[in-house]
Amino acid sequence: MLFIHEFHKVVGTRAEAFEAAYRERWMPVLAEGSDARLAWYFDLAHGSGLAYRVVTVTAVRDGAAYARLAERVARGDLQSWARDLDGLRHETHSRVLVPLRWSPGFPELSEIPAGAASREPALYMEDTMWPFPGKLRAYVEAAGAVYRPSLQAEDARMHMHVALGLETMPGAGRSPEVTLLQRLSSLPRLITLLTEDIPAEVTGPGSWMHEALDLRDRWRSRLLRTAPWSPLP
Amino acid sequence: MHETHRVIGRHASEFEALVRDEWMVALAGGGEARLLWYLNHAMGSGPAYEVVTITAVADGTAWEALGRRMVEGDLAGLATRLDSCRHEVEGKLLVPVYWSALQDVDLATVPVDGRTHPLSVYMQDTGWPHAPLDDYIELWDHDYWQIMRQTPPEKKLLDIQACFQVAHGSGIRPEAILMQKIMNVDTLGRLLTSAEKHDPTTWPGTYMAKGLEVRDQWESKLLRTSAWSPLW
Numbered sequence: 001m002l003f004i005h006e007f008h009k010v011v012g013t014r015a016e017a018f019e020a021a022y023r024e025r026w027m028p029v030l031a032e033g034s035d036a037r038l039a040w041y042f043d044l045a046h047g048s049g050l051a052y053r054v055v056t057v058t059a060v061r062d063g064a065a066y067a068r069l070a071e072r073v074a075r076g077d078l079q080s081w082a083r084d085l086d087g088l089r090h091e092t093h094s095r096v097l098v099p100l101r102w103s104p105g106f107p108e109l110s111e112i113p114a115g116a117a118s119r120e121p122a123l124y125m126e127d128t129m130w131p132f133p134g135k136l137r138a139y140v141e142a143a144g145a146v147y148r149p150s151l152q153a154e155d156a157r158m159h160m161h162v163a164l165g166l167e168t169m170p171g172a173g174r175s176p177e178v179t180l181l182q183r184l185s186s187l188p189r190l191i192t193l194l195t196e197d198i199p200a201e202v203t204g205p206g207s208w209m210h211e212a213l214d215l216r217d218r219w220r221s222r223l224l225r226t227a228p229w230s231p232l233p
Numbered sequence: 234m235h236e237t238h239r240v241i242g243r244h245a246s247e248f249e250a251l252v253r254d255e256w257m258v259a260l261a262g263g264g265e266a267r268l269l270w271y272l273n274h275a276m277g278s279g280p281a282y283e284v285v286t287i288t289a290v291a292d293g294t295a296w297e298a299l300g301r302r303m304v305e306g307d308l309a310g311l312a313t314r315l316d317s318c319r320h321e322v323e324g325k326l327l328v329p330v331y332w333s334a335l336q337d338v339d340l341a342t343v344p345v346d347g348r349t350h351p352l353s354v355y356m357q358d359t360g361w362p363h364a365p366l367d368d369y370i371e372l373w374d375h376d377y378w379q380i381m382r383q384t385p386p387e388k389k390l391l392d393i394q395a396c397f398q399v400a401h402g403s404g405i406r407p408e409a410i411l412m413q414k415i416m417n418v419d420t421l422g423r424l425l426t427s428a429e430k431h432d433p434t435t436w437p438g439t440y441m442a443k444g445l446e447v448r449d450q451w452e453s454k455l456l457r458t459s460a461w462s463p464l465w
Contacts, residue, residue, distance in 0.1 A: 002297070004402030058402070063297025066402070070293075073401035074328050079367070086365040086407055094402045096326075098304060133241065134317030137309070170300040171234035171288070171324040172403040176316055 001106055002066055003039070003166060004058040005179065006094040011087075012052045018088040022056060023116060023229055025081050030058070031114030035065035039112060039232050040181075042124065042224035055126070055224055057164075057181070059109060066096065095173025102144035103165035107232075116229045123184045124226070125160060128177060129219040136176035139215040140167065143178065146208050151182070157202065158193060159186030190223075234266075234288040234296065235397070235410070236324045242282045244318035251318065252286065253347050253461055255311050260288070261345035265295035269343060269464045272355060272456035285357070285456055287327075287412075289338040296326070325404030327397035332374040335395035335412075349460040354418070356391060358411040360451035366407035369447045370398060373409070376440045390420040415455075 010018045019041070027038040037059050044053035060066045072078040099106065131139040148162050164181040168174060184190055203209045226233060240248045249271070257268040267289050274283040290296045302308040315322075329336050362369035378393055391413040398409045415421050458465040 006402060063293040063295070063300075065293070066297070067293025067400075070326070070328065070400040070402070074398060075331065082401070082406070083365045083367055091361065092406045094404060094406070096403050098300065101305065130321070133320060134313055136316055137313055167304065168324070169297075170303045170312070171236060171290075171296065172300075172326050174321060174323050176321065 001099065002060045002062065002169060003097045003099075003164070004036075004056075004060060004066075004094060005097050005166070006056045006058075006092050008054040008056070008092045009050075009090040010052040010054055011089060014088040015052055018054065018085070019227065021081065021085055021088060023227075026056075026058075027114055027231065029078065029081070034061065034109065036060040036069050037109045037112040037114065037231065041227040041230040042126075043227065045123070045223040045225050048223040055222070059106065059112065060096075061109060096169040097166035097173070097179065098169045100140055100144065100165035100167055100178070102140075102148065104162060106164065113231050117231070117233075118228045119233055121225045121228060122233050123187070123190070124163070124224045125158075125182045125184060125190075126222040126224050127180045127182065127219055128222075129179075129216050130174075131176045131178065131216040133176075135215045136167070136178070139176075139212070140178060142212060142215060143180070147212070150208060157189065158182075158184070159189045160184040234290055234324060235327050236286045236288070236322050238284040238286065238322045239280070239320040240282040240284055241318055241320060245282055248284070248315065248318035249459065251311065251315055252284075253459075256315070257345055257347070257463070259308060259311065260299075264340060265291040266299050267338070267340045267343040267345065267463065269338065270355075271459045271462040272357075273459065275354065275455040275457050278455040285454070289340060289343070291340065326400035327410065328400050330370045330373075330396045330398050330409065332370075332378060333396040334393065344463045347461040350465055352460060353458050353465045354415045354421075355394075355456045355458070356411075356413045356415055356421075357454045357456050358413065358451055359454075360409055360411075360448050361405065362407050362409075362448035363450075364447035366398060366409065369407065370396075370409055372444060372447055373411070376443055380440070386416070388420075389416045390424065392416050 008018070022038065022041055030036045030038055038056065039059045040057040042055040044050060044055065060069060073082045129139065143165070150156060151158065151161055160182045162180050163183045166179045166181070168177050201207065238248070252268070252271060260266045260268055268286060269289050270285070270287045272285040274280055274285065290299060303312040360369060373396060381389070381391065381393060393411055393413050395412040396409065399406060
């Protein structure tokens with residue numbers, strides 16, 4: 001499976017039309033075939049970063065399916081959809097990602113709903129890391145062996161789990177780069193993280209925060225809220 | 234597959250050798266991908282130690298196979314060594330626009346032996362329209378490419394060898410790219426030192442003026458082929 005991750009700078013006055021273009025055209029059109037499915041539609045939570053930013057994640061079966069989809073957008077039946085979208089956003093930065101070896105399983109494309117669901121929004125923390133030169137593989141292994149299990153520990157500071165761990169497919173984005181899509185299950189823990197200093201024991205020698213500094217010291221967190229109709233909650 | 238490498242200055246020679254002696258050779262072992270261009274961003278015209286490579290890949294299946302070899306297969310070690318020589322790489326997948334002279338590449342004809350040749354310089358223009366991308370691509374066709382084709386060879390500054398748009402989901406949209414070989418260095422010199430202002434009010438009807446209807450943001454990069462770049 002491959003994943004198209006898109007970060008859209010939406011025209012504020014056209015935000016609803018932009019969302020409708022994904023909900024009423026992209027999602028159902030993909031659902032007519034077996035190559036791809038819209039998986040998530042997220043709004044970047046207002047108050048936590050740039051305004052009118054949307055993240056979409058589209059799951060694609062494989063490279064051949066990706067090429068077919070790209071051709072449809074460039075000069076096929078989805079060209080007009082893409083043209084309309086050009087008027088609804090300033091620009092989109094996108095990349096094609098591949099799951100990390102230890103990433104949790106992902107549903108079959110046929111299992112992803114394509115109807116307009118309506119549910120309570122869920123909050124995700126999307127972390128993107130840039131390992132030091134030559135440290136990508138070491139970082140991926142360490143994140144799988146140390147960081148991911150730490151989220152499941154009873155005394156975990158954050159109540160969330162990795163829904164998808166991804167790295168850039170060569171040639172289709174920035175590298176070295178790793179993205180973790182993490183679903184939160186406790187808002188109070190997030191508020192604590194945002195409003196209190198991180199305790200010394202969390203950042204001291206022997207901790208993940210400390211030891212992982214040998215592999216990277218730059219990352220970015222985005223707080224993303226699913227749309228009520230997002231195919232995956 | 235278009236990649237812009239921010240190379241670590243001290244490892245610049247090692248990086249180039251890895252691409253020439255290992256990456257290009259590894260691709261040559263199969264029939265589904267070839268390194269086409271290895272280009273150094275001309276120092277004095279932009280960032281230092283920046284390299285652009287363009288690799289042709291047969292199709293989506295071939296690209297996925299190549300990517301997985303680099304992530305978890307026999308090319309993972311080489312990928313890590315390349316990573317060690319650069320700060321980062323920014324990649325995007327490109328597809329030719331409908332009027333591009335380059336539509337397909339006969340991979341079997343691309344040199345893979347590192348043979349050397351004179352250097353050539355390309356002007357790579359990347360534009361970001363505020364109008365729909367399709368309108369920008371059409372403008373380039375009608376008002377730039379068609380006119381340039383009629384220019385006598387001796388007066389030509391540029392030869393447009395390829396025009397691309399970004400494959401959906403693999404970079405920026407809206408964005409389109411011109412790969413233009415510089416045919417006349419003297420003309421380039423005049424372009425760089427010209428004080429002409431292409432104000433739309435004083436240049437009505439020109440490409441420069443009409444172009445403002447669809448875009449006012451683009452970037453030109455002067456890229457010089459290495460002596461062994463397969464295409465040059």
